[in-house]
Amino acid sequence: xxxxxxxxxxxxxxxxxxxxxxxxxxxxxxxxxxxxxxxxxxxxxxxxxxxxxxxxxxxxxxxxxxxxxxxxxxxxxxxxxxxxxxxxxxxxxxxxxxxxxxxxxxxxxxxxxxxxxxxxxxxxxxxxxxxxxxxxxxxxxxxxxxxxxxxxxxxxxxxxxxxxxxxxxxxxxxxxxxxxxxxxxxxxxxxxxxxxxxxxxxxxxxxxxxxxxxxxxxxxxxxxxxxxxxxxxxxxxxxxxxxxxxxxxxxxxxxxxxxxxx
Amino acid sequence: xxxxxxxxxxxxxxxxxxxxxxxxxxxxxxxxxxxxxxxxxxxxxxxxxxxxxxxxxxxxxxxxxxxxxxxxxxxxxxxxxxxxxxxxxxxxxxxxxxxxxxxxxxxxxxxxxxxxxxxxxxxxxxxxxxxxxxxxxxxxxxxxxxxxxxxxxxxxxxxxxxxxxxxxxxxxxxxxxxxxxxxxxxxxxxxxxxxxxxxxxxxxxxxxxxxxxxxxxxxxxxxxxxxxxxxxxxxxxxxxxxxxxxxxxxxxxxxxxxxxxxxxxxxxxxxxxxxxxxxxxxxxxxxxxxxxxxxxxxxxxxxxxxxxxxxxxxxxxxxxxxxxxxxxxxxxxxxxxxxxxxxxxxxxxxxxxxxxxxxxxxxxxxxxxxxxxxxxxxxxxxxxxxxxxxxxxxxxxxxxxxxxxxxxxxxxxxxxxxxxxxxxxxxxxxxx
Numbered sequence: 001x002x003x004x005x006x007x008x009x010x011x012x013x014x015x016x017x018x019x020x021x022x023x024x025x026x027x028x029x030x031x032x033x034x035x036x037x038x039x040x041x042x043x044x045x046x047x048x049x050x051x052x053x054x055x056x057x058x059x060x061x062x063x064x065x066x067x068x069x070x071x072x073x074x075x076x077x078x079x080x081x082x083x084x085x086x087x088x089x090x091x092x093x094x095x096x097x098x099x100x101x102x103x104x105x106x107x108x109x110x111x112x113x114x115x116x117x118x119x120x121x122x123x124x125x126x127x128x129x130x131x132x133x134x135x136x137x138x139x140x141x142x143x144x145x146x147x148x149x150x151x152x153x154x155x156x157x158x159x160x161x162x163x164x165x166x167x168x169x170x171x172x173x174x175x176x177x178x179x180x181x182x183x184x185x186x187x188x189x190x191x192x193x194x195x196x197x198x199x200x201x202x203x204x205x206x207x208x209x210x211x212x213x214x215x216x217x218x219x220x221x222x223x224x225x226x227x228x229x230x231x232x233x234x235x236x237x238x239x240x241x242x243x244x245x246x247x248x249x250x251x252x253x254x255x256x257x258x259x260x261x262x
Numbered sequence: 263x264x265x266x267x268x269x270x271x272x273x274x275x276x277x278x279x280x281x282x283x284x285x286x287x288x289x290x291x292x293x294x295x296x297x298x299x300x301x302x303x304x305x306x307x308x309x310x311x312x313x314x315x316x317x318x319x320x321x322x323x324x325x326x327x328x329x330x331x332x333x334x335x336x337x338x339x340x341x342x343x344x345x346x347x348x349x350x351x352x353x354x355x356x357x358x359x360x361x362x363x364x365x366x367x368x369x370x371x372x373x374x375x376x377x378x379x380x381x382x383x384x385x386x387x388x389x390x391x392x393x394x395x396x397x398x399x400x401x402x403x404x405x406x407x408x409x410x411x412x413x414x415x416x417x418x419x420x421x422x423x424x425x426x427x428x429x430x431x432x433x434x435x436x437x438x439x440x441x442x443x444x445x446x447x448x449x450x451x452x453x454x455x456x457x458x459x460x461x462x463x464x465x466x467x468x469x470x471x472x473x474x475x476x477x478x479x480x481x482x483x484x485x486x487x488x489x490x491x492x493x494x495x496x497x498x499x500x501x502x503x504x505x506x507x508x509x510x511x512x513x514x515x516x517x518x519x520x521x522x523x524x525x526x527x528x529x530x531x532x533x534x535x536x537x538x539x540x541x542x543x544x545x546x547x548x549x550x551x552x553x554x555x556x557x558x559x560x561x562x563x564x565x566x567x568x569x570x571x572x573x574x575x576x577x578x579x580x581x582x583x584x585x586x587x588x589x590x591x592x593x594x595x596x597x598x599x600x601x602x603x604x605x606x607x608x609x610x611x612x613x614x615x616x617x618x619x620x621x622x623x624x625x626x627x628x629x630x631x632x633x634x635x636x637x638x639x640x641x642x643x644x645x646x647x648x649x650x651x652x653x654x655x656x657x658x659x660x661x662x663x664x665x666x667x668x669x670x671x672x673x674x675x676x677x678x679x680x681x682x683x684x685x686x687x688x689x690x691x692x693x694x
Contacts, residue, residue, distance in 0.1 A: 051312075061631065087312035090691075092318055099497075102500075117524075124626060230299075254448060255453070
């Protein structure tokens with residue numbers, strides 16, 4: 001009798017332990033992804049200044065400054081982003097509007113509002129999708145990979161969840177699939193690898209220099225390394241975070257020639 | 263037959279696994295070293311962030327060597343200097359001032375005097391009556407259309423150019439606006455706008471060069487109005503509908519739209535049509551307006567992963583002439599045909615039945631900041647072609663560029679009627 005009770009107790013204990021361990025080891029990957037989105041992106045409309053410095057073989061070859069206005073859509077929650085070129089002087093005043101893969105480019109010097117495809121780059125190495133605000137959880141399905149130690153952008157070793165992200169609709173995103181490492185404790189994005197449909201590594205990104213901005217610790221620097229030529233590096237720095245409400249009606253092609261927020 | 267023992271097989275598999283692991287480890291270490299080097303670069307102190315400013319100023323200096331068309335003897339050498347500036351300033355919280363102007367100075371030793379030309383391309387006040395309601399008054403450069411080489415729905419293009427410029431990008435840069443009153447109402451997924459451009463100046467002399475007329479004469483010699491409506495349909499389609507009328511002409515309808523086929527391919531189209539007289543009959547003073555004519559553009563842009571975009575467009579003109587018709591009209595009345603060619607240039611349109619237009623643009627080709635772009639357009643059937651090519655190296659505040667242009671065609675074609683057969687230009691742009 002005692003033997004049976006002991007066996008039953010051990011069985012229950014094993015179940016509890018297994019369940020606890022499983023619960024600890026397998027958090028919902030989609031929730032993890034949403035939590036990391038919330039760290040990268042404020043939940044309401046905001047603006048920031050993005051400066052990009054591009055290096056080739058260790059030498060700076062280009063630099064540009066952008067003002068980025070982002071606003072979550074009422075339906076779906078994905079961001080609409082309006083990017084205003086500030087520098088270099090040649091590009092000052094140009095605008096890019098991104099709403100999913102619907103992209104418009106406006107050049108004030110010739111009053112041209114041109115539609116562009118996501119593959120058409122305006123910023124050297126950085127894709128248009130890299131400078132826009134994107135909630136990955138809206139566009140990608142996450143699967144939990146291994147938990148592993150990775151070196152973050154500030155050279156600290158972190159225990160991280162690996163999320164494997166697959167595009168829900170390849171026509172609506174910049175990258176076919178992504179590997180994303182999140183800090184196991186804080187869900188902060190540490191590093192990501194972006195792949196093409198043919199599984200070619202397009203670029204690696206490190207999210208670093210976290211500091212308090214708009215109510216949360218957010219990465220203020222992204223270091224992008226080209227997948228084919230690792231000596232091709234772009235550093236994106238984010239400053240001047242501010243809550244900034246922009247009417248929905250301004251985030252469309254017909255308003256581009258008029259956009260002047262200051 | 264060479265038979266291996268189980269132990270030998272296990273040893274071989276273990277060796278293969280170890281080799282693969284070593285290779286993977288080496289690749290991983292290499293990647294780690296690359297990442298570490300990249301992060302080290304990023305550690306460099308950040309430069310001061312540039313602030314937005316309300317003005318832009320660009321100085322352009324160029325030297326051009328041209329070979330004139332057969333019949334006009336010799337070469338032509340020109341020096342060009344241009345200053346292009348803009349100011350976009352809020353005068354009050356809801357009131358904005360927009361000014362853009364350009365001054366060109368041309369020196370040609372073959373000509374007796376230097377030429378100076380100044381244009382106010384835009385000068386208007388914009389009043390934001392409410393967040394989504396706007397009113398503009400002044401010289402406004404209102405431009406419509408989604409195509410690159412020709413925009414049939416760009417109704418306000420008439421008289422917007424004083425000189426003939428081949429490159430579509432530069433053509434838009436030189437373009438002047440019309441004096442008008444414009445109202446615009448926006449909503450979350452669309453907009454409607456109405457522009458009214460009154461008759462202010464006397465019409466330019468049809469026999470003279472358009473460059474001799476004032477900007478006002480070219481843009482405001484007759485009353486015009488334009489109504490446009492845009493509405494988003496789904497995530498990927500945003501057509502624009504237009505209705506336009508100029509005094510003395512019948513109303514014209516317009517439609518332009520674009521659609522993404524995949525992440526690299528964009529298709530677009532423009533159409534305009536209405537009852538109108540072909541240009542040669544307008545010059546002849548024919549009446550009444552008894553035919554329905556239309557112009558259209560269908561185009562596709564494909565972008566390669568190496569940052570090269572290729573656009574191919576087909577332009578059609580239902581009132582266009584074939585080779586025999588055009589040649590016969592030119593032979594019958596050369597002076598009237600010359601005026602027709604001028605009118606076509608003024609309206610920025612072709613006289614042929616259709617035109618193929620191929621545009622290629624490559625950014626950062628072979629080296630950072632080196633851009634190559636060019637186009638070729640051919641008027642069909644067999645009415646000449648035009649080729650334009652530019653290599654541009656960008657620096658921080660400076661661009662150095664070399665341009666090559668060539669046009670071929672019989673003297674009665676729009677390309678053959680141009681003064682220059684080919685030209686090369688070296689130019690410097692300085693951005694303040």
